[in-house]
Amino acid sequence: MPVYKNEKAKNKKWWYQFYTGEIKNGIRERITKRGFKTKKEAEKAMIEAQAALQKGEYIEPSKKLMRDYFHEWIKTKHNLERVTLELYHSYMRHHIIPELGNIPLGKLSAHDIEMFLDALHKKGLAASTVKRIFSVVNAALNAAETKDLVTKNAADKVEKPQVSSRRQLVVWEPAFVSEFLEKTRYASRYWIAVYLAVMTGMRQGEILGLRWSDIDFEKRIITIQQTVNRHREIKPGAKTKKSIRSVALSPETIEVLKDHRQFILQERVALGPAYENNDLVVCTKFGGPVTQRAIQKVWTSFLKKTGAPKITFHDLRHTHASLLIKQGVHIKVISERLGHSSVSITMDTYGHLMPNMQEDAAAGLDSIIKTTATNK
Template sequence: MKGHYYKRGKSWSFIIDIGKDHTGKRRQKQMGGFKTKKEAELACAELITQIEKNEYIEPSKLTFGEFLKDFMENHVRLTIRQSTYESQISVINKHIYPGLGHLELQKITPMIIQKFYSNKLREGLSASYIRIMHAIISKTLKTATEWELISKNVSTLLKPPRVENNDVEVWTMTEITQFLSLTKNRKFYIAYALAIFTGMRKGEILGLRWRDCDLDKGQIRIRQTLYKVKGALTFQEPKTRKSKRSISISETVISILKKHRAAQNELKLKLGNAYRDHDLVVANYNGNPVDLGDINRDLKYVISKYNLPKIKFHGLRHTHATLLLQLGENPKVVSERLGHAEVGITLNTYSHVLPDMQKSLADNFENAIQIENASIDKKGKIL
């Protein structure tokens, strides 16, 4: 493969065959504006190398925003949950479209995206939020590379901001006891109790059905989760296989659930056909699902009224896991109970517990060995 060089005015140009189109017609690529013939030869050689390695991409004016919109609507939307899709679209509309959407897809560089991340940090966005944006951008550019719209996925050269492992919000055993006592007669007591005693997620609790509660065997099965999509409440299956799990419950929880079911049955009889029975354990007065924001507001009210340490609803799940680890429970068992994809997530999330566990482990190991107090006979055996 050779280039044909010619001089036009004071600059050099070259022309090269780049194959044939789908009709069999010869296609050529022409580039000019080089000060010397040597510059034109170097550019031509680089282009030939790209063509021979199948790395050459025909220049396009397609913008990153145009491709991202098409990619999300016609590909991503078909492969992920609607709630996840809506969450990603929100991030895209708020930040990615305004910041990068106008740029030509082929002209995006690592420096441009890295500067975009830095600006978002200065605007006050968290590192974890920026990593969400990075995941969307990386997936988009990876696909653009696979579809041969760009020659390289520049996101692989980026370093998104590191997320600091701040301690998670947790309550002490005393604070838990006080909270449960204060909320015993409140509407959402059953939800609080389930979060504290089982470590279930809020959506899992609000989506829990009586048919998934085996009170005789002392087990709860996670089979659906409540989400809010475009302002509407909807039930979906758990995201992962690990999330779809069974949780053992104690006699205390069984007792709380039985008492709650009895009160709910009385309400059903009282309302008759006015009760919308979705078989939900946690429901509104008329049986409809509870809005996820309502339970947040109730928790915030209780904390403010009784001057309790601030904590979010998800912090009750963190409290459950933290106490289990502090009590010496196997992290693998805790991970399975929480529905984490792998035990590493559990260990990373609750790293604040590990120092105490390490101390306990060291003391237990020393007590088991007892080298100094051991008596050895002449054959080297322990007496």
């Protein structure tokens, strides 16, 4: 079996080579492919290549079109979350394939990538979206280089797209938050989701996944340990390890939750066996998970009803953080409540909302020095 191991190279990977049976310019034509981690992988790939050659379906990597390579590459992404995979497919379908699909993999150049990025900007896509799309293309080409389908990733020679600045956070003042919650309280069964976003800083998926069993009414604590995704699927865990956390509740929040629980119990009793008991705090009238689209629809109606400044549902999480900052809550505590992976993320996101911190720190130095001098 013509499978070999490159003992001289640092990585010592396996490769195969076999003759096609054709002769060109007096030379027997052969197919070579390198970059396999094990002998078994190399043998399997060679058998597949030989079978494709016999069927007339074999395409040299250099001649394979980008569209075909991208479709093959995306099929290998078994470790991606369903939502992420759908996003990749959307990028492929709407942006990557239309611009790069007809270019042979082996002939893709840095100039092609630059023109591709220029086309994305001309479409009016946000800088962050362009950056994500580029990352997908770059990952696919890195895989092609690793498998020796191309000698070099063309994207490596291109200046990476930059996101100049984050979207400016829009938050509501405490007085307006109170007024908004009062005006919308009985407008929808999903008002509780809005209330929890303001009072806990939880992410939307975390709110939709919250169960009654996750709430300790005596200790006034919520434990976040599952979410609901955009497909109404209940998923254990959270966004990150730090996202699985406990959040303390105010006495008023406990009372609001008790009222809502009574409402849910009445529905459950009325429906009887027809009720789908998922133990969810935010649920449909039949007890099932709520779609993010349903929450967005209610949120939009709330904004219209109250004439409130337009912010996203996620901005309520930022509003929660700003309310804590105004109370002088320590940044570490805020970070823990929000489930950030590090305090630095919290500081990067909300540092501009703390304009008096430096001023207070400087004033505090005077106080310490004067006190020290007096005690001498």
